[in-house]
Amino acid sequence: MRDLGAAVKALSALEPRIVVITGAGRAFCTGVDLKALAADRFHLEDFVAWEDAMTAMERMDALFIAAINGHCLGGGLQLALVCDYRLASADARLGLPAVKERLIPSMSLYRLPRLIGLARAQELILLGEPISAREAEQIGLVNRVVAPSDFEAELARTIERFLALPQTTVAASKRLTRHAFDVGFDEFRRRMEKEFAACLASDEYRAAMALLRAEPRRP
Numbered sequence: 508m509r510d511l512g513a514a515v516k517a518l519s520a521l522e523p524r525i526v527v528i529t530g531a532g533r534a535f536c537t538g539v540d541l542k543a544l545a546a547d548r549f550h551l552e553d554f555v556a557w558e559d560a561m562t563a564m565e566r567m568d569a570l571f572i573a574a575i576n577g578h579c580l581g582g583g584l585q586l587a588l589v590c591d592y593r594l595a596s597a598d599a600r601l602g603l604p605a606v607k608e609r610l611i612p613s614m615s616l617y618r619l620p621r622l623i624g625l626a627r628a629q630e631l632i633l634l635g636e637p638i639s640a641r642e643a644e645q646i647g648l649v650n651r652v653v654a655p656s657d658f659e660a661e662l663a664r665t666i667e668r669f670l671a672l673p674q675t676t677v678a679a680s681k682r683l684t685r686h687a688f689d690v691g692f693d694e695f696r697r698r699m700e701k702e703f704a705a706c707l708a709s710d711e712y713r714a715a716m717a718l719l720r721a722e723p724r725r726p
Contacts, residue, residue, distance in 0.1 A: 508553050511586075512560040519567060525669055526564075527662070528590065529574035535599065538581025541608065557582065558613050565589045565685065568678035570669055574662050575599050575649065580637060581612070588618045591681060593649040594665055595640040596658045601648060602637030621688050623647050675709040 518526060530536060539549060564571055573579075573590035579601045587593050587601075595601070603619075605612040612619075612632060620628040627646050631638070644652045653661045669677070679702040686695065706712055 508557040508560070512556055515560045515563045515567075518569065519563065523569045524674055525572065525666055526569050527572045527574050527666065528586065529662075530576050532577070534577040534583070535573070535575045535579040536581075536583030536586055537578055538583055538585075538604075544608075554613065557585075561586060561589045561614070568681065570677060570681065572662070572665060572669070574658075575601070575640070576658060578637075580604060581608075585613055585615050587649075588615055588622065592665065592669070593651075594658075594662055595643065595649040595652045596655045597640050597652050598655055599640040599643075600637040601640065601643045602635065603631055604635040604637070606633060606635040673709075673711040673715070675711045676706055679703075679706055 543549060570592065571590040573587040573593045575587060575593060575595040577596065577599055579587055579595070579599055581602075581604055584601050584603055603612040603615055616632065619631065622628075623646050638646075638648075640649065640652045643649045651661070651665075683695070683699055683702055686698065690698070
């Protein structure tokens, strides 16, 4: 939890375009160590710090890719939910077992229904049972599932696709869609027009239009 907070703080200073989060071993992340939890080594302030780091990720302009290379459970799925794109290996399993641990899955209670709908979210949250990567793809929990042998290559292609996009419009689109369920229509339109004006004034937009003007006209 402390490492995640430190990493997010460092990333904020660097202002990266793309951030990839993946597991160093066979799993993406399986959440808190239950033995450490039972030994009273984790307290409310630790879980709040975890949520603070994830909220900061969500509010950064950088695009976060969750490269789900294996099981993605509990805090692991909470972490994946704040990412902008989720690529999963076909052998991964995803779930929120907090209810079985006599806990609640933090702000996943807020984020998950907005992503996959209330009924599906309640099933995952209230039963606490994991689902396969393929089922997660079917319900919109992950964007794409690939065979384990293709995972690294597909991740590289995904990064290239995002890097090819203009930074200004991607960041503006992320900022706006983050509030799509939280503000009224008129307020959202006001924010959209402000972002639209910034896009029109950007160097990227002017450069793109200059290229179009330079292209020869077709008969």
